[in-house]
Amino acid sequence: MKCPSCGNNQKNTLECERCGIIFEKYRARQQRLAEVKLASEEQNEKKKKSLSSLVIGLMVGLLVGGGAFFYFGKGSDTAVPPADFTEAFPQQQEVSEKIQDTVVTGQESMPQVPQQNNRHTSLEGLAAQLHEKHPATTAIEKARNATVFIKTSWGSGTGFFVSNNGLIITNKHVLQMQEKDINALNDNAEKGAKLLDGERKRIEYLKSQVSRIGDEGMRQQLKEDIRAREQEYAKYSALHQQLLDQISTIETASPTNDVEVILIDGSTWPVNSVTISERHDLALISIDAYSSPYLSISRSQRDQGQKVYTVGNPHGLRHTVTSGVISGYRNYNGEFFIQTDAPINPGNSGGPLVDEAGKVLGVNTMIIRDTEGIGFAIPMKSVFEEFGNYISVK
Template identity: 35%
Template sequence: MKCPKCGHEQSADIECESCGIIFEKFRKLQEKQLKLEQQRVTLESDLVSSGLQLPPRFFSFVAIAVVFIICAIGFRLTFKTSKSRNQDPSTIATGTIGVEPASIHEAEQTGISKQLNDYKNPHNKIEKSQLATVFIETPWGLGSGFFIDSDCRIITNRHVVDFDPEKIKELEYQVELLDKMIERDESAVIKAEKLLEQISDPNLRADMNHRLGIARQKIAGMKEQYHTLKKKLDQVKFGPASTVYEIYLYDESKYTVYQAEVSQLYDLALLRLDQENCPCLESRSTESLPVGLKVFTIGNPMGLSHTVTSGIISGERMHENIRYIQTDAPINPGNSGGPLIDEDGYVLGINTMVLDRAKGIGFALPIETALEEFGIKP
């Protein structure tokens, strides 16, 4: 095939041997840029030149832009109420899940293990597995990971911790777009305020003041998003962002990791928290996984931390001599690097990718691949 960026001809269809881009990521980036350009054209045609009658689609676009920013740079969205110590276990997983999991390494109740168990008393094996799962945030994205041993080593995907230079262009465009939106709306508010001075009817003045208040709130929200995004962009461009990873545990405690060991063969990376006695997942062989086996994913899709979804094993596939576990359990943006576990809480694989433009087709690297790659004893 021919590389869409540099034109290099090759047979491999995953990564360019010349410029190093990942074809799938490059294609998605182009699609996002095209979509944003189309949205910008729509926005510019809809915004009025004066007054306060901003079209409803404008606020819809703001919502779309904010969601995109969250996905692209890892703006963290958490719901602490979903992590109540008295949470109903049925909201996490259904089915016959035992209370005493054999799959979670029972480290001595000190350090991080004690900290998390004091925060949350798990009702079942899946809830206990959540305690061993982490949220990983970088200035350019977000992802998931999990403790694989009590020494606090974390397995995740390489693409979660590796910086993609293409993200700079994407972030710059978002900053520029938000800046223009703020400028246009502030101009509209100023014109409306001048118009208000000419209105004597008290009811109409009250209505206009109400509309002005709503508009100012919207602008304030966009400014907050702009400053957050600009800060992230500056970190990526000018700071040591490529070596800073923020690790969030189940109790929302945050830790910083400055180094990551990345695999050159697989989409895998290894980090380590400078702490002791972390709760960790035990592995189970995937050599003969039965099709139809119920499995769960734990991760942070769209920034919703420690979300659990379920599905089944659909089979296994080979791609470029690499074995993958296929599952229909949802793997969404932010889930990358999280664990694929069975009903007993044993980790079977690392959630890695989905088949584009298809629902219910996801792939996980077998846990044995990661253990062997990083020299970790099961």
């Protein structure tokens, strides 16, 4: 027989004649070590899976409710339509015909918005204050000065003045989170709590096994594994608490008390009033401002391929201007949208889509997840259909 420890060949089958080990005890010890190693490997695999699920759950929750609003975008900020969003659209020709009927032929019923005086010497009030610090010599720079950064306790977005008395248009989702999205955050928090509780119990079990392992090397390996688990547990516990705090903030937030409007000069203004649309992803807010700069409305149809610009605050980069073209007009759930390839990123929601003359065509509202160059804006016709009674018209 060959000794499994030193390799000595002998006839004795009970113990080694060279190293003296008892074969049965040696095999039993090796089996115990193998079982401990296997258990440790299984625990490590479970740890990877559980922590991976925990990371995904917590980080998705934080992103949904956080400043990005990427899922919600509609967030931090831009809305994400269903997977079959594009399939729900009618053919381009059909949409174009409908747009012509509702926009072009509807010009007579479109409210006439007063045009801004382009002479800088005539500016006064807030418009003069902003122009002094940020001179606007082009149409796009004037649109930039009329665009605002909207900050909430859970995220941010964009808006723009539509009158000279401080009225601002933005997206509804910039100011309030839908109930289904709050429920999704709570579900993530609950899943995270269960995963953390399971990991805490596993750590306690492993600690109870340390004293039962006779091999010093295996015992040290288990201790190191426990320390690593405890560090990960502390990190994800903090993330989980952050998510819980965020949910509490969202659920108790008020659109008037927890929203700030920040202008291009850095001045911060409280919100006086908020009017939420029931039909569209739109909201009208007001600040106590005298002679605010505002955007004139484009009343003519823009053809595919015509150049457009977005002004917004993508990822907190305030008053960023990007350009693109009109890609088409789309219909989704009975509502028309302007499709553009001008970048619309988290933080751009609620900002203006303007033409080369600086006139606003629509309100940037959403993107399609996992795509590039596909963004959508709500036409200004919908804005006036919703808030025409509030916006001063001459």
